Amino acid sequence: MLFRRIYQFLIVYAAGVSGLMGIKYGVGLSDYVIPGPELILETAGRVLTTYFFDCINTLSVTILGQLISIFMAFSVGILGRKSTWVGSFIKVMAYNIQAYPIVALAPIIFILLGDGFLSRLLIASMICYFPLLLSVLGIMASPVEDIEHFYKATGRMRWQLEVKIRAFENLSKLTTVIAGSATLAMAGTIVAEFIAADAGIGYSIRIALYQSDLAGILTALFMIGIIISVYQGLLETAGEQVKTKWSAPKGGTLI
Amino acid sequence: MRSVNRTRIIIWTATAIIFWLCSVWPAAADGPVKLNYRLKWLFNTSVAGDIMAVEAGFFERSGLDVTVKEGGPEKNAIKELELGYADFGVASADQVIRALDKGADVVVLAQLFQINPMQWIYRADQHRIEMPEDLRGRHIGVTFGGNDETIMNTLLAMGELTKADVRMSSVRFDFSPFLKRKVEIWPVYRNSQGVILETKLAREGEKVLFLNPAEFGVSFVANSVVTSGKTVKSHPGRVKAFLKALMAAWEYAMDPANEPMVLAEIAKKDKGTEDLIRMKQLDATRELVKPSPRLKIGTIDTDAWRQTETIMLEEKQIKKPVLVHTRLYGFPAE
Numbered sequence: 121m122l123f124r125r126i127y128q129f130l131i132v133y134a135a136g137v138s139g140l141m142g143i144k145y146g147v148g149l150s151d152y153v154i155p156g157p158e159l160i161l162e163t164a165g166r167v168l169t170t171y172f173f174d175c176i177n178t179l180s181v182t183i184l185g186q187l188i189s190i191f192m193a194f195s196v197g198i199l200g201r202k203s204t205w206v207g208s209f210i211k212v213m214a215y216n217i218q219a220y221p222i223v224a225l226a227p228i229i230f231i232l233l234g235d236g237f238l239s240r241l242l243i244a245s246m247i248c249y250f251p252l253l254l255s256v257l258g259i260m261a262s263p264v265e266d267i268e269h270f271y272k273a274t275g276r277m278r279w280q281l282e283v284k285i286r287a288f289e290n291l292s293k294l295t296t297v298i299a300g301s302a303t304l305a306m307a308g309t310i311v312a313e314f315i316a317a318d319a320g321i322g323y324s325i326r327i328a329l330y331q332s333d334l335a336g337i338l339t340a341l342f343m344i345g346i347i348i349s350v351y352q353g354l355l356e357t358a359g360e361q362v363k364t365k366w367s368a369p370k371g372g373t374l375i
Numbered sequence: 376m377r378s379v380n381r382t383r384i385i386i387w388t389a390t391a392i393i394f395w396l397c398s399v400w401p402a403a404a405d406g407p408v409k410l411n412y413r414l415k416w417l418f419n420t421s422v423a424g425d426i427m428a429v430e431a432g433f434f435e436r437s438g439l440d441v442t443v444k445e446g447g448p449e450k451n452a453i454k455e456l457e458l459g460y461a462d463f464g465v466a467s468a469d470q471v472i473r474a475l476d477k478g479a480d481v482v483v484l485a486q487l488f489q490i491n492p493m494q495w496i497y498r499a500d501q502h503r504i505e506m507p508e509d510l511r512g513r514h515i516g517v518t519f520g521g522n523d524e525t526i527m528n529t530l531l532a533m534g535e536l537t538k539a540d541v542r543m544s545s546v547r548f549d550f551s552p553f554l555k556r557k558v559e560i561w562p563v564y565r566n567s568q569g570v571i572l573e574t575k576l577a578r579e580g581e582k583v584l585f586l587n588p589a590e591f592g593v594s595f596v597a598n599s600v601v602t603s604g605k606t607v608k609s610h611p612g613r614v615k616a617f618l619k620a621l622m623a624a625w626e627y628a629m630d631p632a633n634e635p636m637v638l639a640e641i642a643k644k645d646k647g648t649e650d651l652i653r654m655k656q657l658d659a660t661r662e663l664v665k666p667s668p669r670l671k672i673g674t675i676d677t678d679a680w681r682q683t684e685t686i687m688l689e690e691k692q693i694k695k696p697v698l699v700h701t702r703l704y705g706f707p708a709e
Contacts, residue, residue, distance in 0.1 A: 152477035153454045159477070227549060235547055318519070318545040327520030331692070332451060332473055 121360065122353030129349040133342060140338075155335035163335035164342070167324075171340050174321040175347045178309050181237070181320065182351075185244030186305040189252050190298060192245070197256030198283055211257055218250040222308065226315045240312040240320065247308030248301045255297040259290045288366060295359030299352050306348050407440035408613060413461040414446040415598055418644035420656035421492065421566050423637055424625030424664070424672070425465075430640045431627060437620040439613075453481050456603045463606075463617055468596035468683045468699075469522055475697035480604040483680075483703045484618050485673030487625070488597040490589050490663045493523055494565045496572055499582035501559060507534025507591055516546040516553065516561045523562040525690050526588050526595050532689075533591060560586060566659035570652055594679035595686060607704060618673070625672045629665045675705040 137160075144154040151159050200210035222243060233239045260283065267285050271277040287294060313322025321340055328336030414422055425443055428434050434441040444461070446452065452464025453474045465487065466474075474481050495515070497504070504510060507530045517524045531537065544558050550572060553561035563569040565585060573583050588595065600621065607614050628637045638653055645653065665672055677700050684699045 147458075149457055150474070150478040150480070152474040152479040153457050155477070230547060231549055231551055235545070315547070323519075323545075329449075330518070330520040332454075332470065 121356045122350065125349040125353035125356070126346065129345045133345055137338065151335075152332065153334075155338070160335045160338055163333070164339045167336055167339055168343070171321060171324060171343045174319070174324045174340075175343045178306065178313065178320040178322065178344075179347055179351060181240045181244055181309045182302065182305045185241050185309060186248050186298075186302055188241070188245045189249040189301065189305065192249055193252040193256045196253055197260045198279075200257055201260035201283075201286075207257070207261065211254070214250045214253050214257070217246075218254075222247055222311055223315065226312065230315070235317050240309055240317055243312035244305045244308035247311070248305035251304060252297060252301045255293070259293060260286055262286065262290075264289045291363050291366060295356070295363065299355040299359060302352050302355055303348060306344070306351075310344070407435065407438050409440045409442075410462040410613075410617065411442050411444060411455075411460065412617075413444045413450060413452040413455050413464040415450075415452065415465040415467065416446045418445055418641075419567060419648065420641050420645065420653050421564070421660050422465075423628040423641060423657060423660060424487070424621065426640055426644060427628040427637060428621050428624035430643075431624060431636070433620040433624040433627070434617075437616045439617060439620060441617070453479055453601060456481065456601065456606075463600060463602045465598050466601045467522065467598055468680060469525065469687060469692065471599065471601060471702070472684055472687050472693060472697055472699055475699060475702060476693040476695065481601050481702065482604050482607055483599045483601055483675065483699075483705070484614065485600040485622060485705060486596060486675045486679075487599060487673065488663050489666050489670065489674065489676065490587070491526075491595050491597040492565045492567070492569075492659075492663050493526060493595070493597060494563060494569065494588070495523075495527075495560045495586035496553070496563045496569055496583050497560045497586065498556075498576075499584050503584065504560075504586050507531065508536065510534055510560075511536055511540050512542075514542040514544065514557075514559045516558045517543050518562060519545050521562075522595065525686060525692060526593055527562075528690055529593050529595070529686050530588055530591060533593070566656055566663055570655045570659050574652055574655065593686070594676065594682050596676065596679050596683045599675075600673070604702075622671075622673045625664065629661050629672065631661070673705070675703045677703060 140154050141157065143149070144156065155163070196210055200207040225246070226239075226243060229239050229242055233242065264285050267289070268277065268282065271281060271285075309320065310322035310325070313320035314326050315322075317323050321344055325337055325340050328334075328340065412425070414425055416422065418426060429441060429443050444450075446465065451470065452461055452466045453470055455461035456464055457479060463484075466481075471481055471483060502509065504513075510531060511534070515527060517527050527543075528538075531541065544552065546552075546558075546562060550561065550568075552558040553572070554576075561572075563572060563585075565587070569585060576583055600618065602614060627633055634654075634657065638650070638657060641653055641657070642650070648656075680699050680703060684693075684697060687693050688696060
């Protein structure tokens, strides 16, 4: 899973860079507009280590932001799973807040919290949280009639059991959504850093952009791609293991 | 019968196309030359001359149909020249020098700002900065990776200071760290943000001062009109006409006698700014663009360009000398 993620990213990245090179040499553009392979390699050699640690810095905020989002999304999703007024209110609110571009909200966040760690964390969580919440709400609000009917009929249904049944029956969807939300959390952190932080890969991209350094930006994109591929690959592997563990009966093996 | 009808349709269609081409082609050939001019920033008072070039008909009278496009943080006129999206543009000196370092074919036609608007604002109740050494121990805002960082590093070097002798903080788009006195010295564009902050603080009873690096001998060139070397070679007449019209428009815009008309046109484009602020911004722009009545707008300060290149070399912003003085065309207005 992990290696597949990485080589898939490498294929996409190589295709993107090849496309750029095709345009560069096809149209005859200078290194200022699109850097040549030599300049990209030279820049990468210079900044790769710095960008690696910047990415790790960004990833640490991403992971924390994602954990907060998952916790919040499951809490709210479970609370709002019933087709009650609260459930529909949460859904509408989530859709509405999701519609706001984060760049419009970011100034308010930065004025209130400054441009440090908290702002990055909040923006990462916000970008990651709402899509996650909508997925969790959708899953938790869909009854698994075949199974739930039995417990309801025998009077043994409790909310914890209901949540467990729905989570178990939608385990694939949930793990996919959680793994997918990693990219959102990473994107959120990078956006926050790009707008007004003083650390992380988004901040480095902003500096490269100020200096019209596309080679630097391409290097940063490469590093982000690799790091996020590894992280997502690990999440997917963990998800597979959880599924296997949950699906296998105690003391037995999965058929 | 069917084939006769088809032949008639083809003949009629062909005739219609020929008539249409005949009616359209001469107009295209004889009409004004269509050009795109990409600014560096949004429409506001600091581009007064560019606005007036269109609105007061300077381009039209020169037989040019110029679309003036707003700039922005993601817009880069030099890249657009190369990609063919723009024919002329406004770029800062550091952009020009970086582009030359990477093999771009860009030439400078006119230098719009004789004094760089990138300056630092600080409160008048604080220790006055009369020499670069006075920066020691101060808390300074800089845009890391931006022009202002390069200029500040040069100022520090002039004062024989290092980054360890001052406290530097990364600036962002809102001024709250400066307003809350968390950062003492804040980078601003003197004729836009500088005016806004100065007015805002004056209303609170606070006076401000500006740190102008040029006063300490750091002449880092700002916005200039650029085009590609290819355009200069292939359309010298067009370049001359464009530049003549543009510089005439800037002279018109900076003439205090025309202030009401100029402010009225700016107000149409920059609706979010108060009238009083726009008026002050125009005054500030005038001092930067035409610091003395005798100086022609657009005059290229070759020494300042050389100094800018030297600073960028010393700051390792470029790898090798680009001989920027060989790219300063500065077409005569007459």
